[in-house]
Structure formats: C-alpha cells, structure tokens
Amino acid sequence: MKDKKLLQKIQLLAEKYSATGQDIYSYLDGLLYADYMGYWNYIKLETLLSIQTPQTDFPDEKIFIIYHQITELYFKLCLIEIEHINKNGRNVLETGEDLGWNKTLTTDIFIEKMTRLNRYLNKMIDSFDIMIEGMDKKEFLKFRMALLPSSGFQSVQFRMLEIRSTDLTNLSKKSSKNSNLREIYEHLYWKSGANELATGEKTYTLKQFEKKYNERLIKLCNKMTTKNIWAKYKELSSKDQQNKSLIKLMREFDLNVNIHWKLAHYKSAIKYLKSKNKIIAATGGTNWQSYLPPRFQKVIFFPDLWSEKEKKEWGKSWIESNIK
Numbered sequence: 001m002k003d004k005k006l007l008q009k010i011q012l013l014a015e016k017y018s019a020t021g022q023d024i025y026s027y028l029d030g031l032l033y034a035d036y037m038g039y040w041n042y043i044k045l046e047t048l049l050s051i052q053t054p055q056t057d058f059p060d061e062k063i064f065i066i067y068h069q070i071t072e073l074y075f076k077l078c079l080i081e082i083e084h085i086n087k088n089g090r091n092v093l094e095t096g097e098d099l100g101w102n103k104t105l106t107t108d109i110f111i112e113k114m115t116r117l118n119r120y121l122n123k124m125i126d127s128f129d130i131m132i133e134g135m136d137k138k139e140f141l142k143f144r145m146a147l148l149p150s151s152g153f154q155s156v157q158f159r160m161l162e163i164r165s166t167d168l169t170n171l172s173k174k175s176s177k178n179s180n181l182r183e184i185y186e187h188l189y190w191k192s193g194a195n196e197l198a199t200g201e202k203t204y205t206l207k208q209f210e211k212k213y214n215e216r217l218i219k220l221c222n223k224m225t226t227k228n229i230w231a232k233y234k235e236l237s238s239k240d241q242q243n244k245s246l247i248k249l250m251r252e253f254d255l256n257v258n259i260h261w262k263l264a265h266y267k268s269a270i271k272y273l274k275s276k277n278k279i280i281a282a283t284g285g286t287n288w289q290s291y292l293p294p295r296f297q298k299v300i301f302f303p304d305l306w307s308e309k310e311k312k313e314w315g316k317s318w319i320e321s322n323i324k
C-alpha cells in the first residue's frame, strides 16, 4: 500500500481495537458489508413521524401534539446546555482525545452556554404563535376534552430546567433557613397550580404527576443544591461575577423562562380557555387564571441580578402591553 496516511489510520485503528482485546479484522469485515448511512436512519425519521397519535379526528389536534413535541425537544436542547454548566464546563470525550476543551467552567464557557440557551428560548417564545393563532378554537375546545386530565403542566423537563437553574428556595414559597429540602419541595410554587378552582384541592393532574416524578425530582433537587446555574455563578471569582456580558445573558435567560415564555403560553390559555359568559370546561376546572400569570408566580432564578424595583414589577409591563 502506497498511501502512508491510510496505513497510519489502519495502524491507529488496530491499536484502538487491540487495547480492548478485540479483533480488528472482524470490524473491517463489518465495514465492508455495512450499508451506507441514510439520513432517514440517522435521524430515525420514520419513528419520529409515527409518534403523533391523536385521540380524536379533529385535524388541528395534530398541530397541538406536534408543537408540544417540538417544545419538549427544545427543552431537551436547553437541558443539554444547562447540564454542561451543572457539570463544570464541557464534557470530555470518553476516548480522552484532546480537543482543546476546558474541564473547568470558565466565564467564556458560561457565556457560550447561556447564549445557546437564550437562542433556543427566543425561538420557543417566537414560535408560540403556532398555538396562539394557529388552531381553530371550536376544534380545540372539543379535542381538548378527550385529553383530560393530561396537561402540559405535567412536563417534567420543564421542572428539571427550573431545578437545574436555581436554588430550590427561589422556586418555593417556603424558604426559611430551618426548612429541610423536602419541606421546601412540598411548597414549590407549581404545587399551587393545577388545583381545583372550586375546592383548592390538588387535581388528579397534579397528583398523577407527583406520583410519577416526585422521587426523581427530589433526587435531582438534592444533586443540584451546589450545581445549579445560580450556584455555579456564585462560585465564579468576584471579578468574573462582574462580567457584564454574562450578567446580561443571565438576566435575559431569567426573563425568557419566567416571563416571556410563560406569557406567550398564558396568551394561548387566554385565547382558548377564556370566555366572558361561561366557564370553559377544557381545563378540567383548574385555577389556571390565578396561577399562570408570571406577575403572580414571581419566579426569579437569579434574584441578586435584579434591582428591588425590577423584582417588584416582575412581569407587569409586558402583560399590560400584550394582553387585553
């Protein structure tokens, strides 16, 4: 063989396989027989397109399902970036190959991750029109009845995003220093959502969610006490904490999750579920009107990055100009 480069590559492959006691010849045979990768296989296109299964024949139900799935994928993209911050910077390849990556969470990596997060969130906020404007209201009110008691409220990825972003006390109504983690968890702000409007009791929607995810989420809360984004920011040197670009991005993230996304979502609830004259049954009779507005929830991931006035007016100006 004349091609030196090719020989070197084969040599490297042989070393890789022999290091784990495997036979390179079998793998080379495998390469000979294997078919070329197709796009459809790589992204599992057929599986992806086969997981939209409406409960009714109303055509717009598919839009509802697909947009929820798109959002869950965006949540997943967000979680990938947040996990990097939680784990102190970028992951290192298992092979140990040196790609010039940094194992510590430098301000540059922090900034890169927060930029990506805001990029995803801006797309999610912008595209919420697909829900707000893009479905027939009459159809929605009918197919929604077939989906009860499920609700996007049961999105565990959204709760993971919150827990991975900030101290649990910033998500809880019980934040005294003497409270233990379970007490704080029991008073998380979202425990007062998906409550029955008539009685104030937890709905089946909330109870089922707790049954399925409580233990997993509590474990995550424990793990994130020192690893969430806010904790990682506070670990930076005081000079790095003053970095203007980073502060700007963190404030943007806080606004994006806790005001802009929440309000885009709230707008869709207003559009489909609010009626002047009659109570709309499609929510299953929950307290959503007093729960969903961000100015009532007042969730703030990074409180020290906001002035007292900004915290006091959390969620107000946007709501006045966007929801009549």
Ligand code: HEM
Residues within 6 Å of the ligand: 067, 068, 071, 072, 131, 132, 151, 152, 153, 154, 155, 158, 190, 193, 194, 195, 205, 262, 265, 268, 269, 272, 273, 283, 286, 287, 288, 292
């Ligand atoms: C027409 C579209 C939508 C309507 C009418 C709607 C309605 C609601 C309502 C009423 C709630 C409060 C809980 C309840 O009472 O069930 C809720 C919560 C929630 N929904 Fe939606 N939703 C819509 C679209 C979506 C989409 C596309 C997602 C994406 C996954 C989503 C995710 C969530 C989340 C994460 C919560 C909890 C929010 C919080 O705790 O502040 N929703 N939704």
